[in-house]
Amino acid sequence: MPYVNIKVTREGTLPGETATTPEQKKALIKGVSDLLFEVMGKAPHTTYVIIEEVELENWGVGGVTTPEYRQQIAAKADKST
Amino acid sequence: MPYVNIKVTREGTLPGETATTPEQKKALIKGVSDLLFEVMGKAPHTTYVIIEEVELENWGVGGVTTPEYRQQIAAKADKST
Amino acid sequence: MPYVNIKVTREGTLPGETATTPEQKKALIKGVSDLLFEVMGKAPHTTYVIIEEVELENWGVGGVTTPEYRQQIAAKADKST
Amino acid sequence: MPYVNIKVTREGTLPGETATTPEQKKALIKGVSDLLFEVMGKAPHTTYVIIEEVELENWGVGGVTTPEYRQQIAAKADKST
Amino acid sequence: MPYVNIKVTREGTLPGETATTPEQKKALIKGVSDLLFEVMGKAPHTTYVIIEEVELENWGVGGVTTPEYRQQIAAKADKST
Amino acid sequence: MPYVNIKVTREGTLPGETATTPEQKKALIKGVSDLLFEVMGKAPHTTYVIIEEVELENWGVGGVTTPEYRQQIAAKADKST
Numbered sequence: 001m002p003y004v005n006i007k008v009t010r011e012g013t014l015p016g017e018t019a020t021t022p023e024q025k026k027a028l029i030k031g032v033s034d035l036l037f038e039v040m041g042k043a044p045h046t047t048y049v050i051i052e053e054v055e056l057e058n059w060g061v062g063g064v065t066t067p068e069y070r071q072q073i074a075a076k077a078d079k080s081t
Numbered sequence: 082m083p084y085v086n087i088k089v090t091r092e093g094t095l096p097g098e099t100a101t102t103p104e105q106k107k108a109l110i111k112g113v114s115d116l117l118f119e120v121m122g123k124a125p126h127t128t129y130v131i132i133e134e135v136e137l138e139n140w141g142v143g144g145v146t147t148p149e150y151r152q153q154i155a156a157k158a159d160k161s162t
Numbered sequence: 163m164p165y166v167n168i169k170v171t172r173e174g175t176l177p178g179e180t181a182t183t184p185e186q187k188k189a190l191i192k193g194v195s196d197l198l199f200e201v202m203g204k205a206p207h208t209t210y211v212i213i214e215e216v217e218l219e220n221w222g223v224g225g226v227t228t229p230e231y232r233q234q235i236a237a238k239a240d241k242s243t
Numbered sequence: 244m245p246y247v248n249i250k251v252t253r254e255g256t257l258p259g260e261t262a263t264t265p266e267q268k269k270a271l272i273k274g275v276s277d278l279l280f281e282v283m284g285k286a287p288h289t290t291y292v293i294i295e296e297v298e299l300e301n302w303g304v305g306g307v308t309t310p311e312y313r314q315q316i317a318a319k320a321d322k323s324t
Numbered sequence: 325m326p327y328v329n330i331k332v333t334r335e336g337t338l339p340g341e342t343a344t345t346p347e348q349k350k351a352l353i354k355g356v357s358d359l360l361f362e363v364m365g366k367a368p369h370t371t372y373v374i375i376e377e378v379e380l381e382n383w384g385v386g387g388v389t390t391p392e393y394r395q396q397i398a399a400k401a402d403k404s405t
Numbered sequence: 406m407p408y409v410n411i412k413v414t415r416e417g418t419l420p421g422e423t424a425t426t427p428e429q430k431k432a433l434i435k436g437v438s439d440l441l442f443e444v445m446g447k448a449p450h451t452t453y454v455i456i457e458e459v460e461l462e463n464w465g466v467g468g469v470t471t472p473e474y475r476q477q478i479a480a481k482a483d484k485s486t
Binding site: 352353357374 | 412459462463464465467468469470473
């Protein structure tokens with residue numbers, strides 16, 4: 001009876017997309033469900049997978065929001081070249 | 082000081098509704114709060130109840146999204162009759 | 163397919179007990195499951211209820227741990243009498 | 244590698260605002276990240292902070308929704324003056 | 325920067341084991357991390373996977389604890405043969 | 406009425422300690438509570454802070470458990486010097 005909660009930032013990760021696509025969600029759900037069956041023998045009909053998309057400005061890392069953090073990382077990468 | 086988090090799919094469960102109604106939310110909050118008082122003596126003003134509604138395509142079970150899972154169940158039920 | 167997570171402090175709430183008893187856990191599970199059926203028509207076999215017990219010193223309120231907070235409340239009550 | 248989840252009601256807490264502002268979110272993210280570094284030495288780039296805003300009618304306390312609870316508190320305060 | 329929380333009952337799912345083994349935990353972590361990279365391009369070093377094991381008597385389904393639920397299912401299966 | 410959940414690995418971060426100390430927990434609770442008051446005006450007695458300590462082998466990053474990940478990082482650092 002596993003319960004899996006996946007949180008990702010709300011943004012596109014495929015060309016032309018601005019959010020996680022239905023196909024990506026299906027792939028996540030299937031992948032996690034298969035994994036729990038293969039590793040632990042959990043019957044898929046007992047595995048709940050809940051995907052939550054979090055606004056970029058609501059997700060912090062490095063003491064700043066995600067967009068600011070990525071800018072910092074990109075700026076550092078520029079300097080090191 | 083209990084904390085209760087209720088996650089349900091975002092959909093109507095009453096005729097003509099497309100989402101959990103305000104009355105249903107009130108009933109959930111009151112019911113959970115009463116329950117924690119009756120079973121454990123928890124003072125209601127210390128019990129937080131947070132209801133989260135999750136899009137159907139973001140909730141997986143059986144390795145597929147909820148709408149797909151229900152179709153599978155319905156198809157099986159049809160076959161067995 | 164509801165998912166309900168109940169967090170309570172790990173302590174006894176019945177005479178002579180130092181933790182939530184098995185009977186209390188059963189009552190919480192049954193109560194929440196019944197509630198979701200009555201209010202939203204959710205089939206009990208689809209409702210997951212997960213109870214988590216949190217050490218008193220890991221649960222804060224009022225800027226202090228739960229035991230300290232209760233002492234503050236008790237001290238205030240003493241003064242007001 | 245701390246993970247911090249902050250849930251607040253979705254409403255304005257500054258004059259003229261109807262929601263948590265981007266500046267408030269930044270301050271929460273920075274504050275929590277700094278705190279974990281100061282208290283536990285956790286490197287900020289390993290600390291995730293996720294802010295979730297919950298509709299007022301989805302957040303219960305005292306057996307009622309937050310708006311109803313505040314009305315009750317306000318009514319009591321009125322009576323006691 | 326995905327965050328994945330996996331909750332399973334605390335029990336053995338391999339012969340002779342009474343809990344999830346370290347190898348199973350590693351397989352879950354690797355599997356989820358790979359999945360998020362393949363489906364969404366998420367860099368593995370940004371994916372946190374947290375496994376939580378929940379006591380059987382703290383996990384409810386069908387209005388009863390997990391052990392009771394399994395007994396009910398087993399009893400039904402017996403009757404139908 | 407904020408709810409804050411802090412998850413950290415179960416390990417010592419101060420000399421001679423093997424877990425988060427009571428003093429560190431108090432500092433986290435006070436710090437988060439103060440922060441929510443300063444940034445959003447939230448009354449401390451309404452802020453719940455719940456600290457959860459997660460076994461190192463139950464926390465994955467980079468597709469491996471935390472101890473393995475740290476070894477990888479340390480090995481890379483060695484090579485680069």
